[in-house]
Structure formats: structure tokens, C-alpha cells
Amino acid sequence: MRPHSYLLSILVLAASLSSCGTLGSLGLGSDPEARVFINDFSRMPDRNLIAGGTLTLDVGLEEEVTVPVQFIAHSRLGVSLSVRPLGVMEAVRVTVTDRELLILDRLNKRYARMSLGSTSTKIASSLFGFNPYALKSLLGNEPFSDKSYGTDALGKLKFSSERGRYKFTDSRPRIDLTFDEMKRLTRSYYEPAINMSILADYGDFRGLAGGGAFPSRINMAVEMGIKDYRLDLHLRDIRPYAGQEITTVPPSGYSEISMSEMTDILGFVSKLLF
Secondary structure, three states: OOHHHHHHHHHHHHHHHHHOEOOOOOOOOHHHHHHHHHHHHOOOOOEEEEEEEEEEOOOOOOOOEEEEEEEEOOOOOEEEEOOOOOOOOOOEEEEEOOOOEEEEEOOOOOEEEEEEEEHHHHHHHHHOOHHHHHHHHHHHHHOOOOOEEEEHHOOEEEEEEEEEEEEEEEEOOEEEEEOOOOOOEEEEEEEOOOOOOEEEEEEEEEEEEEOOOEEEEEEEEEEEEEEEEEEEEEEEEEEEEOOOOOOOOOOOOEEEEEEOHHHHHHHHHHHHHO
């Protein structure tokens, strides 16, 4: 497979993580232990970081593909994953903020951008079958539910605890979030459809300069019908992100295509490659 095909494969899988159907929720009720957990969780400091690292993709071929990446995560601003095959030159970027979703294709100088909000997100879920905030949560190591993420999402899920482990779950669709005794999210399981599921394991947490911790290892197993994919993100050189925003502004001279066109292109490439 040619190098640019590997990069497109990674973009296809990244897009697949966001194309997972709408999310559901259950009421929390009046569980006092759950209220204490949510209160403690809400007091945790914002996590903001920028890091280098590698992204390893296994799509069931004879060999894995590993490329350098730059990763940005901010509790309030969003997440951005930049694929950089030569270490410096960016080839693909996927960014999700509270306001916009951007998929940037440097190889062909084009981009797809979608504004997010209560109305547009419902439209996106209806047209393309995904809620963009799911991708933000899975990559950003944060809880998610129906139409919310972060602390707000926890109040919409069913709570249980056992031996220093805390779980927040939903059944339609299935969402299982597992936290350790330090209230760090260590596993997210998402099953939006019978033939699709995503399991994200978070490990090797590193303390951040501004407080809190973030996993330096994110391993995702994706099942889509009869196909299985594995996405392993390993971060290094983690340091504070000093930016005031995570930009969704494409470079000058790039051509805009619709999100549906980008989805069609990625779907076509996926069939050719996989």
C-alpha cells in the first residue's frame, strides 16, 4: 500500500469513530454516592496539553502502520489529531471543538467543516448517522452520553460501584464508562448498533502541569460488521497547551467540500483499501 493510502486509511478510521449513530441516556436518580462522585469529578482541574507521539493502525493486513502525530486536548476547547508522516509536514487533521468539526485533507488541499449546535448536530446525526461529540469524547478521555459530554454527561447515566471501581452506563445504545479509584476514566465502551462497537482503553496516565492527569496510551478496538480495526495512540513529550483556541480555520487556498462529500470519499476509499 502506498504511503498516502496509509494516511487515508487512518483518516477513514478516524472518521469511522465519529460515524457511530446517535447517543442515548438514562436518568441518574438520587444515588448519594453518585452525587458525591459527580461533585468530586466536577472539581477536577481542566486538562490542557499538546504532545507528540505515534499512531499505529491495524486493519487486519499483514503489517501494522505507524506514523508520527501531534495531539492537542483541552477540557474546554476540544481535541485535534494531526497526522505527520515525515514528523513535521501535516497530511491529515481531525479537529472537534464545542462549535465545529473540521476534517482537513492536506494531500489534496481540501477540507470539510461543519458548525455544531443543538440544531445542526441533530441534522448531522440524521443525515450522516453520527454525533460529532462522540469522537471528541473518545479521543479526549472524557465521559459522554446523549447530547452532552464531560461532567454534564454523568448525570444522564446509570451509576454503580464495586471495589474502588465506578461505572456509568446506558443501554440504548450501550455505553459503559469505567473509572478507577482516582476517578480517572480508564475504559469507554460504545455500541451504537448491533454490528458496530468501539472499546477505548486508557492507560499510563501522566500528571499535567496544571493539575489532573491524561493517558499517554489510548488503545481503541473498533468492530464494524465483519471487519475489526485497532487504533493505538501513544503520546510523549506531554506539555501544557498555551493556545487560547483550537483552530478550525483551514489554510488559505483550500477547497471546501461538504461533510457528506467527505463521508462519501472516505467510504469509497475504505472499500478500495479494506
